[in-house]
């Protein structure tokens with residue numbers, strides 16, 4: 001979406017119009033755009049702002065606050081490491097550091113081949129099986145540092 005096509009502009013305007021009657025439409029609009037395109041770059045935020053009258057700063061604030069919105073395209077596999085309290089005390093920091101080391105990227109980044117994105121998450125509601133890692137919606141319980149390389153290898157080899 002680096003230069004928006006006419007079709008993309010139409011689609012985004014249609015998404016904005018879908019919620020025109022809502023009092024607080026922003027989250028719904030952004031969720032639909034995120035689902036449709038996988039990310040919400042600045043030019044799309046500007047378009048949403050023009051269409052809805054919501055200031056770009058407010059839109060940007062929402063997009064950057066919630067981890068399920070993204071400014072950049074995400075990888076095929078999004079590895080979300082929970083850093084909530086329960087996971088943290090059970091070694092989540094070491095796990096995210098290991099994932100970061102194996103993939104060669106920092107949290108928030110995507111590998112050059114577009115395969116993996118690494119995200120740091122707040123509590124994902126799986127505290128009982130901490131530390132938890134979520135890959136494209138699948139939750140891996142009681143993750144260990146030693147298990148990280150094999151898990152990533154499984155996804156690389158398409159065997160996950």
Ligand code: FES
Pocket residue numbers: 082083084085086087088122123124125126127128130131132
């Ligand atoms: S703190 Fe990680 S799942 Fe709750």
